[in-house]
């Protein structure tokens with residue numbers, strides 16, 4: 001078995017400065033860890049397709065407003081700058097974010113074609129970006145764009161999104177709200193940034209399931225939520241494709257949150273996903289402690305290879 005990873009060194013060119021947690025060394029550390037595994041020869045490193053108007057931009061326009069795209073394009077063209085208090089762009093950032101979207105679209109094509117999982121190892125992350133507002137280190141809502149692309153391209157009729165990043169995927173939820181062909185489930189520390197994602201927020205048509213987790217929660221609490229809430233929610237919907245907003249900032253060692261998962265716990269969460277459907281696209285979101293991040297991505301892919 002080979003396992004496809006969508007990755008480009010171009011993703012390092014979104015420059016956030018030496019002190020920002022969402023930095024390019026997140027990817028280099030993860031790539032190095034994957035290449036050091038005993039199963040490295042089973043990894044299929046794939047460069048994302050070039051960004052095109054017909055495919056990438058058309059997909060982005062299904063989620064984001066033209067005004068928002070013009071705004072971030074303008075900041076990048078002007079040499080970079082701040083989008084909000086903790087979200088910044090460098091000159092290359094808009095191009096890099098669009099290439100990350102292209103990698104996710106490629107991932108959908110691969111997962112649908114091969115009936116097996118893939119990983120889009122991308123940055124910047126995307127799940128906080130709403131259709132008309134970027135925030136929280138995120139520029140383009142890559143997972144929501146990929147979900148809509150899976151539907152528009154006829155490769156899926158029902159798409160589920162699981163967001164296990166420690167922060168609520170407010171942007172993804174906003175983008176898919178009202179779409180009966182997509183369901184969204186987020187497990188996140190609460191109360192915590194960005195402040196949304198209460199359990200009683202089910203979206204306008206009930207296609208979102210928010211599961212707040214208390215500070216200090218471990219895999220036992222996650223396991224209970226998966227068994228009693230996540231599995232029934234997804235099983236009833238019967239998705240033919242699953243996209244995971246795979247953030248790894250719920251790790252015990254992560255400095256941005258207080259959840260107590262260990263890298264190997266993500267192997268268990270991955271096996272849960274594969275039991276729902278073999279068509280799983282993992283898309284990197286957060287995760288800021290380099291050893292924990294890279295070990296968790298290794299655990300995710302190892303669980304796929306051994307499934």
Ligand SMILES: [Zn+2]
Pocket residue numbers: 165166167247249285286287
């Ligand atoms: Zn996060």
